[in-house]
């Protein structure tokens with residue numbers, strides 16, 4: 001039996017357990033909730049989904065991501081149940097076709113969001129009820145380098161203002177509205193810019209996963225001061241991938257070190273210059289990027305959205321999820 005645990009300091013627990021909107025679970029409590037969900041992936045498939053520097057194996061998939069895939073399958077099922085109720089209410093006006101179930105995946109640069117999102121895509125698409133699972137990353141909606149330069153935002157890449165937020169929200173709204181075909185621009189880490197002329201097309205998926213730093217940010221008010229609808233307003237479920245800031249920094253630097261030996265070697269890489277200097281000089285640049293861009297963005301914009309997520313996955317220094325907080329209903 002799992003009991004609600006408050007996020008207050010221990011001393012406060014003793015006197016009066018404080019109410020919290022989350023149910024806090026240990027890794028062991030969570031992994032027991034997998035029930036009989038079969039493991040549909042092989043070690044080789046997991047290896048292919050793993051991002052550079054991320055540590056993930058079949059045990060982690062079984063203990064953390066299979067229970068999550070079971071929970072999401074139940075949520076998708078109950079949403080179609082609700083749709084049935086709505087159609088009954090609407091009577092002749094009913095017969096509403098289903099809209100895609102939208103999942104947001106948020107967290108810092110280098111926390112491993114993309115691995116979580118790719119794993120969820122692979123696991124959820126194995127369920128016969130929702131085979132068509134599309135994954136979109138928000139980097140496609142970053143402003144092109146030319147525009148970032150014109151607005152003086154090159155050192156704010158990843159901050160909310162570096163995105164075309166209106167286009168991103170429109171994109172997800174169109175998919176949620178059931179449009180047959182919706183397109184998004186494509187970002188390349190290689191050229192560090194939007195790829196001219198390239199488009200990603202999404203055609204009526206059963207589930208859409210939207211992954212990115214700022215997906216849980218509320219919409220900014222418009223110029224007229226009025227509240228707007230934001231991206232997260234379209235989410236049916238959201239996951240925040242969390243870890244200690246110091247751990248994320250070391251993952252970021254390790255990944256930079258590995259990229260320097262791999263992707264940066266490509267003559268077209270924007271970062272090729274860091275293969276031409278010593279590792280220490282290259283790492284100085286990465287440390288500065290972390291200190292001046294990614295860490296402030298994490299602290300000012302990303303972490304404050306954690307409390308909006310349906311589920312928070314808290315990773316330990318070894319990337320393994322140690323604790324989970326699930327929003328109560």
Ligand SMILES: Nc1ncnc2c1ncn2[C@@H]1O[C@H](COP(=O)(O)OP(=O)(O)O)[C@@H](O)[C@H]1O
Pocket residue numbers: 051052107108109110111112113114115189190255259263271
């Ligand atoms: N400069 C780069 N060159 C090539 N790939 C990169 C570069 N920076 C990040 N990546 C890759 O892009 C993906 C997204 O990275 P990021 O936005 O930091 O999110 P996360 O680490 O949370 O998945 C990761 O798979 C990462 O390995």
Ligand SMILES: CC(C)(COP(=O)(O)O)[C@@H](O)C(=O)NCCC(=O)O
Pocket residue numbers: 109137138139140157158211212213214289293294
């Ligand atoms: C492309 C990113 C902004 C992440 O975008 P996301 O997919 O989360 O929208 C980030 O990975 C990035 O490149 N940041 C710039 C600073 C740096 O080079 O680390």
